Amino acid sequence: MFDVIVRSEEPILLVGGGDVDNDSLRAALSRFRCIVAADSGADSVLKAGGKPDAVIGDMDSISRATREALDPHVLHEIMEQDSTDFDKCLRSIDAPLVVAMGFLGQRVDHELAAFTVLARRSDRPCILIGREDVVALCPPVLNLEMPRGTRVSLWPLANVTGRSTGLHWPIDGITFAPDAVAGTSNHVDGPLEIAMDAPSMLLILPVDFSDALSRAIMAGPRWVS
Known part of the structure; x- marks a missing residue:
């Protein structure tokens, strides 16, 4: 402590x-x-x-x-x-x-x-x-609206799974790992929702969306220790 x-x-x-x-x-x-x-x-x-x-x-x-x-x-x-x-x-x-x-x-x-x-x-x-970028750990659920085509990259820090809507390439059913599958250079096709099963995924967005990301993180659930 x-x-x-x-x-x-x-x-x-x-x-x-x-x-x-x-x-x-x-x-x-x-x-x-x-x-x-x-x-x-x-x-x-x-x-x-x-x-x-x-x-x-x-x-x-x-x-x-x-x-x-x-x-x-x-x-x-x-x-x-x-x-x-x-x-x-x-x-x-x-x-x-x-x-x-x-x-x-x-x-x-x-x-x-x-x-x-x-x-x-x-x-x-x-x-x-x-x-150039803003980086955060994906919360349990993230809801974010960005213009169609906005770059969204996901980088796993450990084995982790999740689900998404609004991503051009959905992440459902994929086990991400730093030595196997990553999710860089994806983009949005509509309102974005990402749900992660563990606090092990980095979210990387263009820096212009820093304020929007801040609001989305504060509005949603957070991981507990």
Whole structure:
């Protein structure tokens, strides 16, 4: 059991130290009441003109200037090295949704680690926003309306099954696995519904649908630990 550091009844913006578009981050900072940074993500927040309400991580990469610019009470150092800063943050946040920027792009190993955390913390709804894509763990049921032809990719993190309506290539009756069958480069033919039997499938959409995906995740059921 881990201590909750940040609680919110509204979605929270979480900023990591990876690739992030400064203009997009600046726009996001104006839309969220609560801002959390993962370690050196605090540098990105300050650069974009904001201030984090909490900084969580092992604090091995935050700059000295940023640390000195912040009130000490917003710094929450978690020293253990068995988890990533993203994991430390997600397990320490209690909110209906975490919208995370700065975790996609640049290093592939960091991206893969973030995907693992999405599955490990499946009871903490979260979307990862990059320059081109938005990535989330498929909830038990997802209902989403997008224009016909919109790209929908599914990537399994383990053996998993599910059902769909509105996908050009339905997923019913398929056992997905990372070393066997994946569901990349599908697209929608109508209103989309995806139901998964386990929290093991990543959903990848064009980044323009980040807000729609956020609303759909918050409106539907969530996985329980």
